[in-house]
């Protein structure tokens with residue numbers, strides 16, 4: 001159903017805890033499967049990518065991870081999000097709370113939905129976020145996990161909030177947020193986009209701390225925290241917000257004229273790739289016009305024209321399609337020229353981004 005337990009299993013099995021790097025950070029992408037009632041934004045097979053951080057019990061790790069997730073969304077253009085946070089405290093606080101909650105619900109449980117009645121036995125905390133019984137007086141008046149925190153738990157949560165404010169992360173405390181998985185301790189969070197974009201299944205990212213999971217699966221006592229994004233929901237939200245989902249993935253398309261140019265282009269592409277630039281050329285003997293069209297389809301920022309004249313002069317004609325400028329550059333200087341252009345442009349975009357309040 002999710003990737004966290006699998007990452008923890010790999011962490012233990014491969015003795016990754018012996019690595020001197022602390023904390024250790026992992027990511028994953030993959031299909032997840034859940035037996036749930038399919039509806040808009042909720043599937044039985046869906047994709048997630050997630051990040052997990054092992055070895056730090058400090059709220060700095062929670063704050064950094066939440067900020068990372070928000071920064072990622074901003075970089076996609078989905079900066080208008082709300083982070084809901086809550087704390088469940090450590091294992092002992094959680095257990096004590098569960099007992100208090102069950103005592104509170106005992107008199108009402110027969111009047112609650114079938115799911116709540118089942119959860120009462122398996123994981124009473126989940127009753128708090130029941131959609132069916134959300135307005136039930138027993139839930140509204142129930143004690144909340146925050147009421148059961150110890151002094152240390154509270155300190156952890158308050159420090160996290162201080163860090164979030166310091167990082168200008170827009171967050172709200174949702175005292176009823178308990179999350180669907182049982183392993184959480186301390187911090188839990190969800191990132192939501194507006195219902196206008198996603199409808200009622202508008203949680204795009206969920207996560208939290210799970211200090212007991214590594215030990216409970218047979219590893220050494222290791223605090224950990226992580227998150228996962230739902231990729232389908234991310235795509236739907238981007239489309240609804242008018243953000244192109246297919247990023248332009250080609251920096252440079254090499255337009256070639258003649259066989260000698262093909263050889264030069266193949267060699268130049270290897271050099272560009274070593275510099276981290278994505279590039280492509282013609283592989284199907286298209287005429288010049290067709291090659292320019294390909295550059296277009298692939299969203300290439302630059303077209304590099306190599307023909308007999310360019311080979312003779314050892315220069316390349318570079319067309320920057322973003323700024324509509326054309327420059328003749330010596331062969332050897334092409335990688336630096338392109339990298340420099342991309343960097344300058346990136347800086348310009350960043351400045352524009354910061355200047356635009358709707359993007360903040």
Ligand code: HAM
Pocket residue numbers: 001002003004034036041042043044045046048050051052180181203204205206207208209210225226227228229230231232233
């Ligand atoms: P989760 O909240 O169950 O957390 O799932 C994370 C995200 O996956 C959700 O916010 C949502 O975007 C997406 N998602 C979940 N279920 C579905 C579904 N049926 N259809 C489509 N998208 C869905 C976890 O899975 C935890 N492993 C997160 C975590 C990592 N906690 C600690 N580390």
